[in-house]
Ligand SMILES: Nc1ncnc2c1ncn2[C@@H]1O[C@H](COP(=O)(O)OP(=O)(O)OP(=O)(O)O)[C@@H](O)[C@H]1O
């Protein structure tokens with residue numbers, strides 16, 4: 112199933128990632144920081160934040176596909192929601208990995224039970240539970256229904272989880288881009304947007320492949336059944 | 342409402358038939374206080390600070406007891422299917438189940454709270470009355486999500502674990518807020534920021550209850 | 564022609580990877596008694612689940628009394644008896660029946676329950692927890708529960724399993740009584756004699772499809788067994 116489109120997409124992705132590495136590490140001027148490791152750590156921001164955004168996008172797609180499934184009862188929506196949940200968990204996992212890598216040199220600790228960190232972890236747990244639920248259920252319309260319900264409840268929880276940080280004061284850096292040093296912000300913004308676009312493309316590519324794989328799995332199974340019936 | 346009340350009545354009949362498990366659950370929540378006391382040897386001041394959290398841990402365990410039960414008894418003899426066959430919509434069944442789970446959890450809370458007051462030597466004051474809306478709001482949030490997720494997880498082999506996996510992350514904001522509010526009442530002065538937060542908890546109760554009410558039909562059908 | 568009690572059109576059902584029914588078409592008139600026969604795993608239970616609305620078909624159309632099975636009106640006309648008893652072990656017979664009576668809005672609840680308990684011969688045990696019943700007794704209570712709201716359409720999935728001869732006779736009598744009152748009944752069973760004794764028509768499901776559909780009076784249990792359920796004699800004697 113290696114289609115031409117996939118090849119083209121993959122090539123673009125490869126180039127885009129190289130360009131993004133160049134932009135982030137060589138092109139954007141270094142920030143002023145007390146030491147080198149902190150300067151390097153700051154680069155993580157370009158991958159950390161897009162991962163978080165795409166995690167949200169992925170979970171939003173889970174929500175939309177879940178609603179669509181309950182509405183139309185078509186298998187494809189179920190498959191889309193699964194694919195997107197898996198990829199969303201992947202991205203949030205990246206967030207949870209890159210975060211501590213940044214935090215260690217800057218804050219001096221890997222992890223703190225800070226509001227933003229905690230809520231990201233909770234978010235991750237919600238969708239891991241979603242995927243676990245599917246593992247525990249036999250294939251069928253029951254599983255599709257139940258996971259769609261959880262897909263909806265889970266996403267409604269996302270803003271609440273993030274809202275809950277308002278109550279706690281957070282150590283987590285806020286919008287870094289809104290720095291008053293305007294001159295620095297422009298290249299940073301460009302590099303950031305480019306990386307974000309690259310990540311979005313990565314999401315689309317992964318979605319496409321994962322979805323195709325799930326459809327293929329279905330087809331193989333169906334053919335097995337047809338054979339058994341003969 | 343007739344169907345919901347019929348379900349409530351049936352659930353309470355069954356729950357109170359096994360009084361020993363209610364007693365066991367109550368003692369279990371006492372154990373939580375005792376164990377925490379052993380494992381964290383801290384000063385009274387720190388103890389008071391973590392007390393609201395402990396109280397909610399005990400509440401949540403008692404809530405889990407009801408939730409794990411609630412749909413397990415329905416699954417036992419195919420009663421989930423029987424519910425799907427009833428000439429009432431899923432929302433009614435949800436309300437019935439929600440009411441029974443909530444009333445059982447509230448009952449436990451009423452049993453647990455006096456012990457909590459004694460163990461932590463709390464000074465009773467008029468301000469304590471504000472605990473009533475706080476505990477109600479937190480409990481309803483917990484059970485409105487818990488009821489639907491209990492109905493989801495009961496279809497799996499590992500329903501108790503899966504219920505915790507699904508419910509705890511989802512309900513965590515509501516629990517966190519409830520703990521905060523409880524802390525304010527027990528240890529401090531109610532300030533202006535208290536009420537907006539309480540209202541927020543209530544708002545999410547309403548959101549989750551409504552969503553669960555609407556989605557419950559999908560859980561019953563195969 | 565009046566609207567049939569039941570009309571299935573090209574109904575298929577799969578459970579993800581498993582196919583349970585393929586393109587089943589079936590029409591059952593009001594007041595008919597139809598037996599659904601077929602080997603284990605043929606799809607009989609699935610078919611009844613689709614008719615009762617518990618299961619949604621993957622494709623095809625189902626109508627009960629001219630409308631969707633999940634209509635509340637239809638649900639209140641329906642009763643299901645299967646190996647699942649739909650009862651609570653921790654409640655007494657009376658409490659169980661009262662619960663269902665409230666849900667189904669049964670008028671004159673008390674009298675109705677008494678008379679049903681009487682007809683399934685459980686009056687003497689009515690205040691005992693269902694937990695303490697024998698299998699056959701539970702099955703009898705299940706029957707009482709199903710008939711509580713005077714259903715127009717009865718779906719019976721192997722209702723005779725676990726019953727002794729006396730209870731089988733009791734259930735047969737109850738079912739004939741229901742039939743006389745004009746109720747439509749669908750029955751799955753592996754007992755061809757009972758099927759032929761009770762039903763007007765029989766349907767055979769083989770490999771998830773209906774392969775035969777005809778009146779009962781033209782045939783005998785032996786003929787059905789020979790034609791559809793004969794194990795290859797070589798295997799049987801080997
Ligand atoms: N919930 C389910 N999930 C997956 N497969 C199912 C489910 N229910 C039924 N099946 C499958 O569908 C097919 C038909 O099953 P069904 O229970 O309808 O058979 P049946 O004719 O009632 O058999 P029996 O005589 O043993 O009761 C079987 O292959 C079964 O494995």
Ligand SMILES: [Mg+2]
Nearest residue numbers: 607608609720
């Ligand atoms: Mg069967």
